[in-house]
Amino acid sequence: MEQKDRVEELLESLWIITVEGQKDKSDFGLLKDDEAVKDLIKRGYVYITENQLGLTDVGKAEAQKCIRRHRLAERLMTDVFVEKSELIHETSCKFEHLIHRDLEKSICTLLGHPKTCPHGKPIPPGSCCRGASKDYLKRIIMPLAELEVKRKGKVAYLQTGNRDVLQKMIAMGVLPKTEILLLQKFPSYVIQIGKSQFALDKEMASQIYVRQV
Amino acid sequence: MQFKKNHDGPIEHSLEIALERIAGLLHDRYPLSRRAVGLLLLQEDQEIQEMVKESQPAIMNQIETIVSGVKAHYAYPIDYEIALRRRDEVERIIKRVVKVKERSQGIAEKISVVMMHPVTGLPLLFLILYFGFYKFVGVFGVGTAVGYIEETIYDGYLNPILVKIFSAFLPWRILQDLMVGEYGILTLGLRYAVALILPIVAFFFLVFSVIEDTGYLPRLAMLIDRTFKKIGLSGRAVIPMVLGFGCATMATLVTRTLPTKRERLIATMLLALAVPCSAQLGVILALLGSHPKAMVLWTVIIMMVFLFIGFLTAKLLPGERPSFYIEIPPLRMPHLGNIFTKTYMRVKWYFLEILPLFLLASVLIWLGKLTRVFDFLILLLAKPVTMIGLPEQTAKVFLFGFFRRDYGAAGLYDLHKDGFLTGNQLLVACVALTLFLPCIAQFLMNLKERGWKTGVGISLFTLLVSFGIAFVVNLVLNKFGISL
Numbered sequence: 001m002e003q004k005d006r007v008e009e010l011l012e013s014l015w016i017i018t019v020e021g022q023k024d025k026s027d028f029g030l031l032k033d034d035e036a037v038k039d040l041i042k043r044g045y046v047y048i049t050e051n052q053l054g055l056t057d058v059g060k061a062e063a064q065k066c067i068r069r070h071r072l073a074e075r076l077m078t079d080v081f082v083e084k085s086e087l088i089h090e091t092s093c094k095f096e097h098l099i100h101r102d103l104e105k106s107i108c109t110l111l112g113h114p115k116t117c118p119h120g121k122p123i124p125p126g127s128c129c130r131g132a133s134k135d136y137l138k139r140i141i142m143p144l145a146e147l148e149v150k151r152k153g154k155v156a157y158l159q160t161g162n163r164d165v166l167q168k169m170i171a172m173g174v175l176p177k178t179e180i181l182l183l184q185k186f187p188s189y190v191i192q193i194g195k196s197q198f199a200l201d202k203e204m205a206s207q208i209y210v211r212q213v
Numbered sequence: 214m215q216f217k218k219n220h221d222g223p224i225e226h227s228l229e230i231a232l233e234r235i236a237g238l239l240h241d242r243y244p245l246s247r248r249a250v251g252l253l254l255l256q257e258d259q260e261i262q263e264m265v266k267e268s269q270p271a272i273m274n275q276i277e278t279i280v281s282g283v284k285a286h287y288a289y290p291i292d293y294e295i296a297l298r299r300r301d302e303v304e305r306i307i308k309r310v311v312k313v314k315e316r317s318q319g320i321a322e323k324i325s326v327v328m329m330h331p332v333t334g335l336p337l338l339f340l341i342l343y344f345g346f347y348k349f350v351g352v353f354g355v356g357t358a359v360g361y362i363e364e365t366i367y368d369g370y371l372n373p374i375l376v377k378i379f380s381a382f383l384p385w386r387i388l389q390d391l392m393v394g395e396y397g398i399l400t401l402g403l404r405y406a407v408a409l410i411l412p413i414v415a416f417f418f419l420v421f422s423v424i425e426d427t428g429y430l431p432r433l434a435m436l437i438d439r440t441f442k443k444i445g446l447s448g449r450a451v452i453p454m455v456l457g458f459g460c461a462t463m464a465t466l467v468t469r470t471l472p473t474k475r476e477r478l479i480a481t482m483l484l485a486l487a488v489p490c491s492a493q494l495g496v497i498l499a500l501l502g503s504h505p506k507a508m509v510l511w512t513v514i515i516m517m518v519f520l521f522i523g524f525l526t527a528k529l530l531p532g533e534r535p536s537f538y539i540e541i542p543p544l545r546m547p548h549l550g551n552i553f554t555k556t557y558m559r560v561k562w563y564f565l566e567i568l569p570l571f572l573l574a575s576v577l578i579w580l581g582k583l584t585r586v587f588d589f590l591i592l593l594l595a596k597p598v599t600m601i602g603l604p605e606q607t608a609k610v611f612l613f614g615f616f617r618r619d620y621g622a623a624g625l626y627d628l629h630k631d632g633f634l635t636g637n638q639l640l641v642a643c644v645a646l647t648l649f650l651p652c653i654a655q656f657l658m659n660l661k662e663r664g665w666k667t668g669v670g671i672s673l674f675t676l677l678v679s680f681g682i683a684f685v686v687n688l689v690l691n692k693f694g695i696s697l
Contacts, residue, residue, distance in 0.1 A: 198541060
């Protein structure tokens, strides 16, 4: 792993432990002589007191950006590329370091400014999310399960690695570009495609990502 | 199917090229065109793979190389990629030749909405169950029709005549017993089959066929999916389950339509344990008809056992949660001819299935009486039967239950007619009999469909649960001094 990547990973870990874990500092006994830690101190991102490592304000801002890129990358891998779940983390870990600032905005917009990563952890909002108007903040792409009743959506992609489920979707004709009208959500999801109606469960409805029409 | 001729990139290109290469390897003696066989090979269709392996074993290696090469190009399985292209092609054609006129919602669509809405759908389900099954099958079918056939025709005319004829022409007492005795082939076996069970089953299948042909079942599946997920099944299992209320043996055969082994096992077990078949149900409804409180309690207890045992099994059995989708066809007015054909076919299947068993049961009981094995078995059963608070005479009923569940219930019906049972005992007996062993036919079907270990296991389990629950029910009734 390159030094730069290592630094970013460390910032992310510190963010998770201190900001999300709501602690001030973190033990860093094992990392004492780590080159990356020295690098972070030199840049003024972290400070050391009583053998504990803490993020400075500048460091926090930088860590937030790293975590954002990491979780956006995970989202992208999960939502768009449909990798096997065990591959998502590994691929995202490498991919995040390649995301340029402008690319980050594009990805965020494409995904409809997602608020959480696939594991349900918060994605810190970027300038593109804050700058956008209220309407714009609505996700462009969302799971069918989150569409409102009586609304139409056009299938954007199917998020499933399960071939059986995929075959069921093919059987229903749920494929990218298919227009779906959501008729009801409870006790099962009922959709209309063309002149046909189908009932499906929430799990399947959550694996169909649609662009609201 | 012919894909667009202008391939718009190297990836699209590779699918079409691979198909051409595979088609080029195939000879043209397959029942499908070479292109169709090629498409199925690309999608790794097992049946076609076997067929080609048999016919042209030499080319299998080359085909595998081509297929795996194509697979490497795509993130999604090839069937998905092909489905995409097929859809595009269909859309291209449809756009040119089909005009769609929007039309407003008709009456059928409106009823469909009411059926599927959670607020109106559940009351409607109860109405259908109440009028279709309880009122029509239970009260009219069992009460009126069976009452007439059984009491007026059989007891009034047929049986006395039969007894007279056989007593006159068969001088031996033993043979008289076999034919027209208390458990005689004609007086018991044939009477149960023709006068009791046949009308009940015919009425049930008539209602079932009507419901089936309207397209209500997929809507029911959609309503019940959430509940069934809790017991490890999906909404699709509603079809074998509802059919189970007709004939659990037939329903066990239909569990084949369930997608996973786990679902099939859970469904088979619940069918054996807690789904009473129409004949049994009919007799039980007739029995409890005069005790409305006992009827309500019986329904609640059986439903609770169904859900609880299903819930437990789903927790204990490893495996994936089933996923559910079902097509909701438009509602249709059932076609009378179809309904009668279907009902006739099903009743015929059922009748031919049970008649020999009913007659055999009469012979076995006769043999058992002669050799005293029957008395011994009743003695053996007398203990557990009295433990759940029933008179010893009911041991006979449970022994009948081994042959057929409805046969047992029918025996109970006779016992009740003679005024042997109190309300409490009636409830306990009905609960025990409902949960009791699957009948011989269903037991054999379980063995055939699930293997002998599972089949025997299910039987032992239901035996244990039925007496266990009946014991508890009796205990609770006594403890709180409830008398029904």
